[in-house]
Amino acid sequence: MKEWFYINRDNAATGPVTDNDLYSLLREGGVDADTRIWTNEYGKEWKPIHATEFRGGLKPPPIPVEALTARPNYGGAAPTEPVPVTIPAVGKFFKVLFIIICIPVGLFIVFLFSEAASPTEYYASSIGMSISDCRKTMMAFGTTYGEADLKCSERIRKKDR
Numbered sequence: 837m838k839e840w841f842y843i844n845r846d847n848a849a850t851g852p853v854t855d856n857d858l859y860s861l862l863r864e865g866g867v868d869a870d871t872r873i874w875t876n877e878y879g880k881e882w883k884p885i886h887a888t889e890f891r892g893g894l895k896p897p898p899i900p901v902e903a904l905t906a907r908p909n910y911g912g913a914a915p916t917e918p919v920p921v922t923i924p925a926v927g928k929f930f931k932v933l934f935i936i937i938c939i940p941v942g943l944f945i946v947f948l949f950s951e952a953a954s955p956t957e958y959y960a961s962s963i964g965m966s967i968s969d970c971r972k973t974m975m976a977f978g979t980t981y982g983e984a985d986l987k988c989s990e991r992i993r994k995k996d997r
Contacts, residue, residue, distance in 0.1 A: 842873045
């Protein structure tokens, strides 16, 4: 480490101090950014701290080993057991809300995956349309004759059961 000297508030050269001492002085207000400092590398020139590697204390001092290994103070003995975390109970309101939401959503999903594969099929079977009318309606929406005949026949047969 370098040895540093600085001009104190009484205009007297003070030192030698280490890098860490200079950082401490910066943090504590013993020196400021305009304080002039000197080391052997500067020759005869004294430089203000803001024009050196210390500019404003940008580089913090290394963390002491004691700080890394110290245990936090809990105001007494450290807890030996973990503190239990309680999860609030779900109230009756939320249970009812859950049921109100889940039943319609569940029925909608069942409807989507039920045998009514298209709105046309569902409509045709729900109004009791004949196989002939059902087939014509499905063909109007782009279904081939064979597919329409098969689907309409299945619908009518299932409805008659």
